[in-house]
Structure formats: structure tokens, C-alpha cells
Amino acid sequence: MKKINRFSTKTTLWLASLVLVCIIGSCKKNEGFNTEPVSTDKTKPGVVTNIAVKNFNGGAYITYDLPNSDNILYVLARYNINDKTSRETKSSYYTDTVTVDGFAAAKDYDVTLTVVSRANVSSDPVKVTVHPNTPFYKLIKPTVNITTDFGGVHINALNPNRKEVGVILVALDKTTEALEVADQHYTNTDTISYSVRGYPSVPTKFGVYVTDQFGNLSDTTIVTLTPLFETQLDKSKFSVYRQASDSEIGYGWNLPYLWDGKTDGYSNGWHTQPGTGKPIQGTFGIGVLTQLSRIKIWERPLEYAFFHGNPKNFTIWGSAKESPADVVLPQSAPAGTVIGDWTNLSNFRYPNPPSGLQPGFTNAADEKFVEAGVDFVFPTSAPPVKYLRILVHDTWGKGDVAHLMEVTVYGKPQ
Structure with missing residues (x-):
């Protein structure tokens, strides 16, 4: 390569917009720290002494002794982190350490330390060498x-x-x-x-x-x-393939709403009838024998994001038969398992809320994630199929009802 x-x-x-030329930091925060002159004493401060360096990945802690003076405001560290970017880090008189970081490589870098008084008078510079560990x-x-x-x-x-x-x-x-x-x-x-x-x-x-x-x-x-190669399958060729083991439909949210192109939380989707138990599933044809690459799923958004009947763990089963026979599929089976006319194409788990919040306490960013839809990728070893069955194992609400807004299927038609 x-x-x-x-x-x-x-x-x-693009990269230039990412660079922060001057970031202020220290090991210990001092709220209300002010660099404006607060003294009329123009005496030049002494320099830092007894300097020691402790390197870490991409940076270093520099400790020192401050000069004996009540007129010190902060210690200023100036340094270059790469061949084009310089940084400044200030550390108040309350601490004996300044942190320098952002270095591009594990090599020697010069850092200049200057003591600044309350009258904004700088000491003579003192140069110290750091050697950060690999960033x-x-x-x-x-x-x-x-x-x-x-x-x-x-x-x-x-x-x-x-x-x-x-x-x-x-x-x-x-x-x-x-x-x-x-x-x-x-x-x-x-x-x-x-x-x-x-x-x-x-x-x-x-x-x-x-x-x-x-x-x-x-x-x-x-x-x-x-x-x-992959292409989006034509949803106009999708069709309901109702089986005896499929879940009853609830609230008029019939299976064809699952491919009507509407993903908002105000339209209908697929919704099973509460109280009918497991399996929670729906079966449909995709119109053409296809080597599937992925399926994109839109769960119910808004206040239902990561909640209620939105599937958490589910399996996509498939069949290449022209008229696959119904069979009650297990709640748990390894990918590749064949039962009757049906093959377990893959087991999936919907991702956790990006915010890290617990379901039921999600935020707007989590809702946006759900509204964007999520891709679930099939293994390349999965066989071509013409019919799909979504079998929901459990939902974010942990109930006996499931709902989805939309699916889009991708693959290579045979």
C-alpha cells in the first residue's frame, strides 16, 4: 500500500478550520481567572526554577517552583505542536504545573515558560525541552x-x-x-x-x-x-405474504405501510396487535430473487424513539422458494440456520441511544438518529432470497407489541 x-x-x-491555535488550560482550574493588569507594580518578576517534565501521549506536564512574589498572576507556556501551529497555555499562580499538549509526534519540542505579573510584566523566558509519548x-x-x-x-x-x-x-x-x-x-x-x-x-x-x-x-x-454492486430494490414489487404464524395487525397499521416511503411519526407503519403474544413477526415478498446487502429500518420516531414497540433485537429470515411454507421459527437461532423453507439471514440489535441516556430519557439527538434510519448489513454468505420475515425478539418497551415505520432493502438482484 x-x-x-x-x-x-x-x-x-478543511483541516485549517479544525485547528485551535490558542487553547487555554491548566492542571487546576481557577474560576474567575483574569489576565487584565490588576497591579501598578511594574517590577519584573523572577523566573520559574526547579523545572521537571513528565511526558504523556501527545503532551507533557511541566512542574516548577514559582519565584517568591505576591505579584504573580500566571505562567505562560509557548510552544509549537507541529510545523504550522503554535499554542499558548496559561497556568495560574495557584498551581505549580502547566500542561502542554497537542504535539504531533514523539520527539523533542521546546517550550518557553514566562512568568507574568499582575501588572502584565513578563519575566525573562526559560526554555525547557519536552518529549511527548506517541500521540x-x-x-x-x-x-x-x-x-x-x-x-x-x-x-x-x-x-x-x-x-x-x-x-x-x-x-x-x-x-x-x-x-x-x-x-x-x-x-x-x-x-x-x-x-x-x-x-x-x-x-x-x-x-x-x-x-x-x-x-x-x-x-x-x-x-x-x-x-x-448493490441497488435499492423496487418497493412497488413488494407484497404481503401473510402466514398463519404472523402477528395480528393492530390499529389498522397494515404491513404495506412498511414500504410506502413515509418515515415520519405521524403516518401509519406496521403495528402488531397488543396481547397476542409471540412470535412477533411479519412476512412479505420483495419481488425478485436477490443477494441482499443491507436493510435500512426506520423505527417509530419522536416520543417513541428507543421506547414502546420499537424493536431492539430482531432477526431477518429469508426464503428463495416461490411459495415458502409457513413454520414457527425459534426466538433464538444462529445466522445460517435453516428451518423448513426459511434461512436465518442474520441476527441484529438496534444500536443504543447515541446520547448514552437510558431509554425513556432520550434527547433530540437520539430522536434525530431514529428519524435518519439505521442500516443493518447482511453477511456476504447469506443466500439469495425472494421473501423476508422480520421476527422481533424484544422491544425497547419490553412489551408484546412491535411497530416500525419503513424498510428499504438493498442488494444484487439475480
Whole structure:
């Protein structure tokens, strides 16, 4: 794999907006800290002494002794974190430590420490050398893996320290003939796993790199991949395939509402009848034998987000038969299990609320997540099918009723 460090003006402009040139911080917060002159004593303060350095990933703690004076306001640290960005960190007279961070690499950096008085008079500068440990964005980069996916690529990476990072995908732009930013994925999760789609099934040059909150960039891994072909199935060909084991319909929310294109919380969807027990399921045809790639599901939004009858754990079963026979399917079975005419295509779990809040206490961001729909990807080993059955194991409300607003199915028709 080939590696590069820079790609285009467009990328550079985006990265420039990310950089925070001056961030104020210290080991100990002093609320109400004020840098305005509060003294008429213009005496030049002494310098810090007895300096010690403790390095950490991407930064260092610098401890020191302050000069013996009641006229000191703060200690100012000035330093460059990479070849284009300088930072300043201030630490009040209440503490003996200043934290410097955001460094791009594990190497020596000079930090200049200056004592500033209450009259805004600076001491002579004192230079100290720090040698940060490897920054987290560089620790994450070797774990990044980019592979083909249906309609695009899939990216995996490990972030065990749960640091705020950005994983940036670039792709060859036919107009500019340069690698341009195609997707920006910011996260602090320990495991990074997501797909970027919308690409034709032709060889395409992609690249991926990692950035941090200070605008530092890793190198870029360049690969040429051919996304797997997928297309959205024509919903006009979908049809109800009512089976004896299917759930009764509640409140007139019949199965065809599941593919009418309406995802808002005010239209009808699919809703089972309360009190009818398990299995909670619905069966329908997709019109054409298809190797499925993914199914996008819209749960009921607004006040129902992560609540009531929205499915939490569910299975998609499929059949390639022209008229598959009904069978009562188990509540639990490994993917690939075959029972009668039906195959377990995959077991899925709807993601937890992005906010981290408990269901029932979710916020507007969680509602927005539900309203956007969620992709559930089928394994490439799943067989082509013509009929689907959604079997709901449990819901966020833990009741015996389930509801969904819409499904969109993608794959490769046979």
C-alpha cells in the first residue's frame, strides 16, 4: 500500500478550520481567572526554577517552583505542536504545573515558560525541552483497515483510550483528478466500524487517515478497491405474504405501510396487535430473487424513539422458494440456520441511544438518529432470497407489541 501526507487544497482548507491555535488550560482550574493588569507594580518578576517534565501521549506536564512574589498572576507556556501551529497555555499562580499538549509526534519540542505579573510584566523566558509519548491519533492509525463493502467501503479501527479523533476517507474525484475528502467520521468510541456508500462497482482509489482535535494528521493509506454492486430494490414489487404464524395487525397499521416511503411519526407503519403474544413477526415478498446487502429500518420516531414497540433485537429470515411454507421459527437461532423453507439471514440489535441516556430519557439527538434510519448489513454468505420475515425478539418497551415505520432493502438482484 502506498502512503502520502497531503492531497488537495480542499482538504487543506478543511483541516485549517479544525485547528485551535490558542487553547487555554491548566492542571487546576481557577474560576474567575483574569489576565487584565490588576497591579501598578511594574517590577519584573523572577523566573520559574526547579523545572521537571513528565511526558504523556501527545503532551507533557511541566512542574516548577514559582519565584517568591505576591505579584504573580500566571505562567505562560509557548510552544509549537507541529510545523504550522503554535499554542499558548496559561497556568495560574495557584498551581505549580502547566500542561502542554497537542504535539504531533514523539520527539523533542521546546517550550518557553514566562512568568507574568499582575501588572502584565513578563519575566525573562526559560526554555525547557519536552518529549511527548506517541500521540493517540498515531496509535490508532496502524489499526485502521479499509475493505470493500456493498456500494462502497467499510472502515475499522481501534481506539481503546476512547480519544476524540476523526477518521477521514478520501476518494479520487474525476473532476479534479485528485483525492478529495469524501467522508469525515468523528468519534470517541473504543471500536470504530462504519461504512461509506454511494460508489459504483468499478475500481476506485480510496485513502484513509486519522486526525485529532489539534489538526494533526497521520499518513494516508491508499488502496484501490472495487465496491460490491448493490441497488435499492423496487418497493412497488413488494407484497404481503401473510402466514398463519404472523402477528395480528393492530390499529389498522397494515404491513404495506412498511414500504410506502413515509418515515415520519405521524403516518401509519406496521403495528402488531397488543396481547397476542409471540412470535412477533411479519412476512412479505420483495419481488425478485436477490443477494441482499443491507436493510435500512426506520423505527417509530419522536416520543417513541428507543421506547414502546420499537424493536431492539430482531432477526431477518429469508426464503428463495416461490411459495415458502409457513413454520414457527425459534426466538433464538444462529445466522445460517435453516428451518423448513426459511434461512436465518442474520441476527441484529438496534444500536443504543447515541446520547448514552437510558431509554425513556432520550434527547433530540437520539430522536434525530431514529428519524435518519439505521442500516443493518447482511453477511456476504447469506443466500439469495425472494421473501423476508422480520421476527422481533424484544422491544425497547419490553412489551408484546412491535411497530416500525419503513424498510428499504438493498442488494444484487439475480
